[in-house]
Amino acid sequence: MLKWFILYFTHDKGVDMSITNFEKVDSFCIIRLNDTKRKNVASEAMLKELLSHLKEIEQSDEILGYIITGTEECFCAGADIKESKNPQTFHEYLKLGKKVISAILNSPKISIAAVNGIAFGGGFELALACDMICGSKEAVFALPEVKLGLFPGWGGTQTLSQRVGPGIAKEMILTGRQIDYEEAYEIAILDKQYETNKSLLNGCLTLLNDIFQNCPQAVFQAKQLINLRYSLPFEKAVEKEFSTLIEWVGETQAQEGMSAFLEKRKPEWNR
Secondary structure, three states: OOOHHHHHHHOOOOEEOOOEEEEEEOOEEEEEEOOHHHOOOEOHHHHHHHHHHHHHHHHOOOOOEEEEEEEOOEEEOOEOHHHHHOHHHHHHHHHHHHHHHHHHHHOOOEEEEEEOOEEEOHHHHHHHOOOEEEEEOOOEEEOOHHHHOOOOOOOHHHHHHHHHOHHHHHHHHHHOOOEEHHHHHHOOOOOEEEOOHHHHHHHHHHHHHHHOOOOHHHHHHHHHHHHHHHOOOHHHHHHHHHHHHHHHOOOHHHHHHHHHHHOOOOOOOOO
């Protein structure tokens, strides 16, 4: 698995679409937003490509996790306001963006946003939909919709509140101000921070590799249980966790993990 240190420079470039790039690295993949002329704005074309990549990931038994990042020190400048010229098509555009966010939120696969530059508006919401957010020194965050007479609509009011608490979320959303990478780390927008964009991507691959040294099926179950706090009251979520564990301990992978521990050997996971 550690060969990806070399693969970062030499691996197969994979599917290169017009404004996104899809690269496979071992059991993981990297989705790059690549419309640098428009600062990776989340255009209709980009959202359709993203949705196509996410569907491929969901249907693949080989891909365990993925990274979403940008190119040339730009993650994603946000929603494409040009789409607002026609109210009817703008509604359809916003629905398309919501599908992308929902695909990330509802996937059992592990997702990491590698924020390598500006992440504004819908671009920030794209990062917030991921399981973890990592950033380089170039990372800058904002939900500036109120400056345009709008407000977040791709989950930002909720996902930001869940990360930083309602007080900080209100301050950020109601002022629309920008947050640099240092403050983002202090208030828990960033889970990990890196000096450069190169070390950012390698760090995210390291994180995925560390996660999947463990049993993949247990990782997916744990993620789903953590996410129950968004949809169930606390006591019901705790009860669901317990009942799921009772069923899980009889599974082959759980038995393998416990046996390996008792026998002082490395477990052999089914991937």
